[in-house]
Amino acid sequence: MMLTPAMKRLVALALEEDLGRGDVTAAAVLDGDGGPARAVLLAKQPLVLFGLDVAAYVCAEVSAEIRVVRRIADGTLVAAGTVVGEVLGPAVPVLMAERTMLNFLQRLSGVATQARRFADAVAGTRARVVDTRKTTPGWRGLEKAAVVAGGCANHRADLGSGLLIKDNHIAACGGVRSAVERARLRAPHPLRIEVEVKSLAELDEALAAGAEIVLLDNMPLDVLAQAIPRAHAGGARVEVSGGVTLDTVGAIARLGPDLISAGAITHSAPAADISLDFT
Amino acid sequence: MMLTPAMKRLVALALEEDLGRGDVTAAAVLDGDGGPARAVLLAKQPLVLFGLDVAAYVCAEVSAEIRVVRRIADGTLVAAGTVVGEVLGPAVPVLMAERTMLNFLQRLSGVATQARRFADAVAGTRARVVDTRKTTPGWRGLEKAAVVAGGCANHRADLGSGLLIKDNHIAACGGVRSAVERARLRAPHPLRIEVEVKSLAELDEALAAGAEIVLLDNMPLDVLAQAIPRAHAGGARVEVSGGVTLDTVGAIARLGPDLISAGAITHSAPAADISLDFT
């Protein structure tokens, strides 16, 4: 994975906040660079690995003498106890890099693992689960890459790379029809017109106005069961959203939507447990 | 809360990643700045509020015309349905700021709420629950402030503001005694000497060497029950760590340690549900 300038700036922030004042413990109890060390990155739970490239970049920024060796490819589901990589270098810089490296790896693997759970929950249906813009501020690119590594897909990257008319836009425009028509006239041509609807009436209005994708927001399953085929009949793709969890995503998927978006993939993924063990 | 330069850099990253290419939807369906709007920040679950200062700074960076009015003080536990603040300004910049503002507020209130659960779980004991360095990279200062707002306390801020000898240091130094003695000679004087021990034998060695704080790591409850009074008898403060959860923290606290550290306060806190509703 290419690290963008924004990602590098996030790593710089992370290094500054943890070791900008040095490591008083290592300086007190070890001499010089502490001598050569070797440590393994160990998965302590089943997880989908993602983030070794960032971990390696963290190490490289701490010291040119650290080398990170990858053992497992990004996106692989590994069992607890798997060694996913090795870290070789002088003990002091490795200790200094340890926490920041792990914090990145645990969060990104946590997101990838959560994505895998969602992907598994819809397996066998036509739906694909996508992320949202509910990502950790500063982490958009990294978390979106972790989502893909886990087997889900990305919704728009930002406010500039997808056109999605939401309830507030509709209110301000005086209705679904008016909003969709404006978008068809004025939006950048590479973007499809997607509109959020909250009822069957709004859905009909959206289809009539020429929406290409309808986002069925917060509809109960029985309403979705009507809305989805009606939208397909109207020629639109269908995205479902609104409080989607691992418990509900399967039932939704079986109703036949094209896409299901879930903020929980990123905003509430628990960290995956990975440790760095010196050998 | 004063926003440090590092926090401002994180906000800049967040704004760039979401609206650095503008908002194609607002540009397509609204005219000009969209006209005056008013929206409320609504807690959709019980939560401990934290982060309105960051949310206000986000808005100010998007447009000098947005004003955020605080209704609830940081650190307050509010019921679902509480309006915690108001956002006033032209519709387009408010819509552009919405997601970034909420992403900060939801994560920080999530951490504060998680901290409150931990603090409540040890109420009535002498123990205080503290955070760790397992924070989201780039978010150290913000998450540590949220922990305090939620009623827990902060462990060291970084590798430079606390001396904590861990297992890897001990291995490299040839034993607990040697590591503690070096630290007593060489560490900055404002810092107490804290050392991690994994057994009663290591505990005794640490006490004999003059450790001021012992970190009892990953000990079962029955071992803790012996170790804690023994450490106190040796004149040391006692911190307990290792996979501490809301389920286990109460039982640990009742054994009498001074401090219990829990990475889960920060690394796995689910986002709190807060929305921005236009009125």
Place this chain on the structure above:
Amino acid sequence: MMLTPAMKRLVALALEEDLGRGDVTAAAVLDGDGGPARAVLLAKQPLVLFGLDVAAYVCAEVSAEIRVVRRIADGTLVAAGTVVGEVLGPAVPVLMAERTMLNFLQRLSGVATQARRFADAVAGTRARVVDTRKTTPGWRGLEKAAVVAGGCANHRADLGSGLLIKDNHIAACGGVRSAVERARLRAPHPLRIEVEVKSLAELDEALAAGAEIVLLDNMPLDVLAQAIPRAHAGGARVEVSGGVTLDTVGAIARLGPDLISAGAITHSAPAADISLDFT
């Protein structure tokens, strides 16, 4: 216009490069802040104005004591001799800001003016002229806003906000059909599938594979005259590109494409002549 963090960073670069070492002339010949001054921003040629918000931000960064007063709205075509704004403040900081302010204003108004020429050249046809990614590095957001102010439209903002399969992708995929099919399966759903074709044969292949937009690249007018209706018949939108100039754009537009993209709007727009005259 909201200035994004990236735009502010560009202004910071610009200020550093011109006045980071101060202004030796003003320091030598004037005393203190030079006393109050008033200057007008004067269009010295017919032009479409764009960039006063940036100019005002430049001034504010140089000194909080400078005030920029707008006289003309962005996107307005003004005659030579029009006063488009006023600058009020102490003489020394105004002199220090002058060149940087003008450099932004001249380039952005130059782009807006060039865009207006293209827009005028296709007036009365169904085609809209769009920009490309051939913008001045560091200026993407500013120049794209100037294009809109001048009456043209924006193509994708960056590599992440539009899917456009070009000749090199096709070569690497083994053909138009294969590339389009992969994109339909794997691309983010908010994006339409656009593919560049260089011949009628490729056009047919693209339409058969389900392309939603076809980019007819570097085709002579007589080939375009066949390709455009054929693409429309196949249900696709049509973009034309390839060395489009003010001399050729009208003839192309009369053939009926939906879009014509022209790098020359941004990469070769001459600066508009605007001066700052003290009064």
Place this chain on the structure above:
Amino acid sequence: MMLTPAMKRLVALALEEDLGRGDVTAAAVLDGDGGPARAVLLAKQPLVLFGLDVAAYVCAEVSAEIRVVRRIADGTLVAAGTVVGEVLGPAVPVLMAERTMLNFLQRLSGVATQARRFADAVAGTRARVVDTRKTTPGWRGLEKAAVVAGGCANHRADLGSGLLIKDNHIAACGGVRSAVERARLRAPHPLRIEVEVKSLAELDEALAAGAEIVLLDNMPLDVLAQAIPRAHAGGARVEVSGGVTLDTVGAIARLGPDLISAGAITHSAPAADISLDFT
């Protein structure tokens, strides 16, 4: 050419604005890094080459696996069809770097080519053509280097590296004499005293006051014909400025000035046509 920190910050801005959200097309239609590729940088018009060092830095920032091979030295005039360099590396990062690399190269070669035209137009005279501060904001250092590569020379780099008293300074000081005298007393000693004059009367006043360089601004050719020898007789160097174009520069040069400054070298240079062709 050494890339200064400011130049590197400009490149970072450029990369963020084009590929900060990744390349959705390459991700959709290619697998992994796309496999090894080789492409040539091809001059599609006669041009003076400048900017390969920046292009190589762009590539290196995108991926350490891309290698740029120079075929032609900076400042060389090449014929249409000349291969000026090669780009070797995995297809995906090369495609991601392509547009940014070309945008730098085309603009900088455009400036160098424009500079060459000006230099050629004054060949055989004693005049040298110099640039101005009318450069693209953020690009000062790069464009000034391109000017030299094209065969012209640099005027002052910024407000701190040359003393040039202009009409506004003169107005504020109460006259040419007073301004020049103040400058002689108070300016940094490494700088010559240059003053802009608009009439023969001002010229005489400047010479009497001890100006070392006179800038004859916006004078018609017949006035220049008197002013230049008079200035030389007074011991001053002579710079001519004011709307200088390729059409007028030769006639001015034949009147014998030392320097002719032309904003058009940088502010209105058309981009040179260079493509990246995969082989």
Place this chain on the structure above:
Amino acid sequence: MMLTPAMKRLVALALEEDLGRGDVTAAAVLDGDGGPARAVLLAKQPLVLFGLDVAAYVCAEVSAEIRVVRRIADGTLVAAGTVVGEVLGPAVPVLMAERTMLNFLQRLSGVATQARRFADAVAGTRARVVDTRKTTPGWRGLEKAAVVAGGCANHRADLGSGLLIKDNHIAACGGVRSAVERARLRAPHPLRIEVEVKSLAELDEALAAGAEIVLLDNMPLDVLAQAIPRAHAGGARVEVSGGVTLDTVGAIARLGPDLISAGAITHSAPAADISLDFT
């Protein structure tokens, strides 16, 4: 004084390094913002004041609620015990800003005071004392401004704003004559040609080659006594340098040079003693 972007970046570095992790003492012993406070900035030794604008900017960055009131103008020599300014605001942010504010003020006033000593030592002669590029890295602009406030003058700001041929250039060029001749042909015209000479023979060579300024480096007083009038007779200005101290500068000045440059003004100026006293 306008703070340049570079100066603001230095202040950001300074704030991060001192209070990026907050102020644990204030947080522990005070409540909230600590309530309103008033403190005075007190000169504890005779000094030339410089830096209140930077101090005020530091405070503004820490909290918008702090106000700094100037009592004494920059460049004023004040007696010990003088109150030079007041700081008003909540106690906690004032305490957080205190050290950084004082560190800037003490260093900058230290430089201004040192400059005043040098200026006084040459009073009554025609020499002016100038600084060098031996400034604290990161502080160039600030220290050069302090030098002027103290009554000395600035040499070139950087490698781009003055042409000074030193011994190493001469060695590489094959002699003084060749170096000066190249410079006369190739240097930017706003810059005078200055050349360093170490002997009377080199001086003669420099004068013959047309040097406009000669830098007499590390010559004993008796050699200077011959060199200075000889240089003046040759039409050059004269700068003297090389280990100039307060003890030697007067005697040098009485020999009649135009300029004496002294690195000691900036690189070894002791901090001026200024305190912040709460009232």
Place this chain on the structure above:
Amino acid sequence: MMLTPAMKRLVALALEEDLGRGDVTAAAVLDGDGGPARAVLLAKQPLVLFGLDVAAYVCAEVSAEIRVVRRIADGTLVAAGTVVGEVLGPAVPVLMAERTMLNFLQRLSGVATQARRFADAVAGTRARVVDTRKTTPGWRGLEKAAVVAGGCANHRADLGSGLLIKDNHIAACGGVRSAVERARLRAPHPLRIEVEVKSLAELDEALAAGAEIVLLDNMPLDVLAQAIPRAHAGGARVEVSGGVTLDTVGAIARLGPDLISAGAITHSAPAADISLDFT
């Protein structure tokens, strides 16, 4: 020494301020990169060396072709005339890096040398001399490292890594007792409680309240002679501060304190004289 992101940002500032506009002299008198050069870093006075890693980083940022070879280890006291390192590379970039490299090296070696003087002055006593937060803004980490290299020790790194209750806190809290008690309850546990006292009465109050370290501020020697044993008897460590100089530090040390803090180590250390001589 690992260079932190903050240190790298300081170097970037330093390079921009000196060579952001290039080197006009080298460009004028030399051709191309000037050809291969070799220079030695020469100590021109006895000094304790520190900073070669920063010097090497400076060179690497200027050009990848420069190589810095270390001859002497950091912290070594060398005689005048010692070659401490070599610089190899093309003449032009070496000349461009020279001044910035030396400015870092001279200041950091100046601090290390000053620290050595302080350390020597207390040799044979139990006291260790520590630095303060009176460091050059932007240089905190570098100067603290130089202090250690010179043989002194570090006090707290910043406001977050040490708890030190000063007179202003005491005033705001209503007395020493109250302040210490609050700190014991509310401070982060890794930090000892240190309190500044100005009289024997305050000392007694601090000891009674449980202070772990007392800072005896600005006490005359005869009062210190009473206070130090009294504090030790009360179980506290003792730090002495207040206008400590090389003249007074020895006498203070012989009274038996644990620590003596001296701002003069950093804020007024004269630069060490080091030159770069081409060979």
